[in-house]
Amino acid sequence: MAAGRGVTSARVAAELRSRIERGELLPEDRLPSERELSESLHTTRVTSREALKQLEAEGLIYRSNRRGWFVTSQRINYNPSRAAFFMDYVADQGLVPFSRQLLKKRIVADDRLASMLEVSVKAPLVELQRLRGANGRPAYIETIYLPEGRLPGIYECDLERSVSAVMLGDYDQQYAVVELDITVGALSAGQAALLDAPPGYTCLCVRRVVRNAAGEVVEYDLEHWRHDSLNIQVRLDNS
Amino acid sequence: MAAGRGVTSARVAAELRSRIERGELLPEDRLPSERELSESLHTTRVTSREALKQLEAEGLIYRSNRRGWFVTSQRINYNPSRAAFFMDYVADQGLVPFSRQLLKKRIVADDRLASMLEVSVKAPLVELQRLRGANGRPAYIETIYLPEGRLPGIYECDLERSVSAVMLGDYDQQYAVVELDITVGALSAGQAALLDAPPGYTCLCVRRVVRNAAGEVVEYDLEHWRHDSLNIQVRLDNS
Numbered sequence: 001m002a003a004g005r006g007v008t009s010a011r012v013a014a015e016l017r018s019r020i021e022r023g024e025l026l027p028e029d030r031l032p033s034e035r036e037l038s039e040s041l042h043t044t045r046v047t048s049r050e051a052l053k054q055l056e057a058e059g060l061i062y063r064s065n066r067r068g069w070f071v072t073s074q075r076i077n078y079n080p081s082r083a084a085f086f087m088d089y090v091a092d093q094g095l096v097p098f099s100r101q102l103l104k105k106r107i108v109a110d111d112r113l114a115s116m117l118e119v120s121v122k123a124p125l126v127e128l129q130r131l132r133g134a135n136g137r138p139a140y141i142e143t144i145y146l147p148e149g150r151l152p153g154i155y156e157c158d159l160e161r162s163v164s165a166v167m168l169g170d171y172d173q174q175y176a177v178v179e180l181d182i183t184v185g186a187l188s189a190g191q192a193a194l195l196d197a198p199p200g201y202t203c204l205c206v207r208r209v210v211r212n213a214a215g216e217v218v219e220y221d222l223e224h225w226r227h228d229s230l231n232i233q234v235r236l237d238n239s
Numbered sequence: 240m241a242a243g244r245g246v247t248s249a250r251v252a253a254e255l256r257s258r259i260e261r262g263e264l265l266p267e268d269r270l271p272s273e274r275e276l277s278e279s280l281h282t283t284r285v286t287s288r289e290a291l292k293q294l295e296a297e298g299l300i301y302r303s304n305r306r307g308w309f310v311t312s313q314r315i316n317y318n319p320s321r322a323a324f325f326m327d328y329v330a331d332q333g334l335v336p337f338s339r340q341l342l343k344k345r346i347v348a349d350d351r352l353a354s355m356l357e358v359s360v361k362a363p364l365v366e367l368q369r370l371r372g373a374n375g376r377p378a379y380i381e382t383i384y385l386p387e388g389r390l391p392g393i394y395e396c397d398l399e400r401s402v403s404a405v406m407l408g409d410y411d412q413q414y415a416v417v418e419l420d421i422t423v424g425a426l427s428a429g430q431a432a433l434l435d436a437p438p439g440y441t442c443l444c445v446r447r448v449v450r451n452a453a454g455e456v457v458e459y460d461l462e463h464w465r466h467d468s469l470n471i472q473v474r475l476d477n478s
Contacts, residue, residue, distance in 0.1 A: 181472050
């Protein structure tokens, strides 16, 4: 035990990081337990736990309730600027996507939604909520608001597979301008339960306002992503 | 004391959140101590601390070593797609920007940098590192790599104020394409010390590859932002 005093959590983290980078530990592999780690790396359980928390913060590993620590899956590369179809772009990355509708209802705009969607307060909206992920692991919760006044009959459409497809196909609404706003936040207890994460888990909040060619807002999205599931990639062409 | 048993950390957090939203607590105001909070809200110190940690995860408050908890300053709105000048766009937001050069040196490309910059391994690069922030609070550390082969004499230029200004002015390099890659990560101990944050503090990592009109990479940036200092805003015009 005394021999382990000098091994810092930074060194334990570096050792595990390099095992993951070398492919000795693959996505979804279970890590050794804290006890096993402490014994094999000649350190204390406190130090091992600190190292695991550091790697969790980096998004390299995640904790599954009572089952231990696992190597994070391949992240989803997401380009929020495109009207791309989740099911398609995830499959293109060699992952198996899923999407589950949690809610579809008619609501009226409150002050905040009226201001985001540039409609009057009490204007009719369709609210959709869905849970999406890849390879069986939930990645994000998406809440979508659609202004019925600009998209007559939208509530009756099948929006379960892809809102983008309906907008482009049935409504001929091009995504002329997309305004993105990205911050780091924390999952509420309800969101965390859906995303199989501890309450307060770090998330990326992506807000998207989509405008048609006439400059009208036709969609407002609010996305809460598990931070370890996501890599945002945007390519901007100014030429 | 027994009266406080029913007050959950979620309720304490909601109370503090609404004081901040109503402007009763202003940016950089110090919060009541954990003891004061527990007494005034009739709850336990453990519950108060949980509530504070929740608000910290949301980026609403931050902890300053030994000085207590403070309301987070106004975030910097940052559009990573533009060749905008930090000192200008921060000032435009009514904040007082600062920028401090930490490092300027010539290096040669290792495998990773060669691949990011699309140069040969061992090609000469200029590495710059700087610490930037607003209103006296550090917000991010930026590491910039510039390929000397494509920007002859760049090392001799005054790069302290703005790389963008030098690129556009002296080298006539338009930022034709900007490729962004955004993930959540954790600050290393060294980065955390510079950013006045605890080690492992959540950060946003923004990687930018800038190409000129000929498609050559002329700049590769790596930015580590305190997550509570930043709001990324991107507007994409597809029309």
